[in-house]
Amino acid sequence: MAPARRYWDEIEVGEEYESPGRTVTEADIVLFAGLSGDYNQLHTDAEFMKGSIFGERIAHGLLGLAIQSGLLTRAMAPYATIAFGALRWKFKAPIKIGDTIHVRARVLTKKETKVDRGLVTLERTVLNQRGEIVQQGETDLIVERRPGGADGGSRRPSA
């Protein structure tokens, strides 16, 4: 059975989550290039990258973003998320093939937006196996409020 989805009302500022790790492989990078169509030499040309400051291919920054998103879902009970609102993100260091990354997140703020929903801002930090920050940012999620106030209820959950 899927874990219960948490309403906006139940989420507390300061809650912290820490994900398991995931090793980023060459296959991940190739798949992401295929999915996105971004074949930049940074990610796909090993010979060219030997001469770069990185010395080897690096993962697409957006691949790191996708992986942390998946990792975090494994570290927390799902929110009753209505939609993804916004993202403010910094790519601080490269992710190389063989690096193992994980994500730490914290509920930064909560804001009521409408009667039936509110905003939850998560601060997320993506770290590698050496504890170095590779990516960091904030995501705003629009989360359903508990139907009918404090009593729970059974509204149709949204995707």
Add this chain to the structure above:
Amino acid sequence: MTASVVERFYFEDVVLHGVLETPGITLTQAHVMLYAGLGGEPPGDPESIPDLLPLFLSTGLGWRVPQPPLAVLAFLGLEWNVIRPARVGDTIHSRSRTVVKRAMREGGVVIEEREMIDQRGETLQRGRFTFLVARREATPSIPGRGSDVVNG
């Protein structure tokens, strides 16, 4: 004879306020499933497009225009807003505009505003990308010219 010349679009080639509009891509269930496997997020409604998927497709769309790829040294940051959801079957394309071009010692910073637009002309997502872009190495520095700061 030159064996192969990889054309790249360097910092000097970037036109401030230049607009780039890409061809479209139709969103399919294959995209949804590939993304689910890659990101490791369980797919939800099979007809709905994960919120960040159009963002991930936006970078590749920029490779399908008659202009060499930007000589990106590093992708520095991103601000992104999801305005409305996309569905399987929607055809999206991107429109980008360079809003900042700032020379640095090693390359230059380029900030692009980018929108993802569907087949009805509605904006689904929009935001700003910040890149560090290489300068054309072969170009000798011009004495007295200093840094060619175009916009802060």
